Amino acid sequence: MQEFSMYFEEGWQHIADLGGYDHILFIMALCAVYTLKDWKKVLILVTAFTLGHSVTLALSVLNIVRVPTDLIEFLIPVTIVLTALANVFRGGKEPGRVKWNYFFALFFGLVHGMGFSNYLRSMLGSQTDILQPLLAFNLGLEFGQLIIVTIVLLISQLVILVGKAPRRDWTLFLSAAIFGVAFVMSIERFGIILEK
DSSP states (O other): HHHHHHHHHHHHHHHHHHGGGGHHHHHHHHHHOGGGGGGGHHHHHHHHHHHHHHHHHHHHTTTTTOOHHHHHHHHHHHHHHHHHHHHTTTTTTOOOOOOOHHHHHHHHHHHHHHHHHHHHHHHTTTTTTHHHHHHHHHHHHHHHHHHHHHHHHHHHHHHIIEEEEEEHHHHHHHHHHHHHHHHHHHHHHHHHHHHH
16 A cells, blocks of 8 residues: 555656646646636546556556657657647637547547656566556546646636636637747757757
């Protein structure tokens, strides 16, 4: 039980670490078009993201799938750019079909899972029984993501209801800001790939 708690804590602290803000930006981009009343839809999206990264996290830790770290570090901000851009192109409107958002969250989760894998692999060392640590780490990641989602939805609710900002304007502002940060990150990381 102590090992489970340790990996659970590592999972939520890893996703909530401001030093690894790329994952936080992705979660923010995912829920930028929603408010508190849409919490069920957001929960589905975040769970889809968790399912996606759980698969590639397991495959990577088991050495079944190996993708160069530099490529993954570049693709992660690209997923953020695409998600934020989709929000902007929709004009800040909530997606009409959650199924597409679910698919993209799942697919982009596959990419992010490979980003988490190096961290988890270094924690596991030569340990062969990885099922419990993997489960605990993923549950911790999900818990951390839900904390981020709650904060973003509460801020959005305050800005829209208390600050009287139109929902569309707030969504476009938040998505454009996320896009800008992720776009710069993508260019920087692409430069690292070119240098090698």
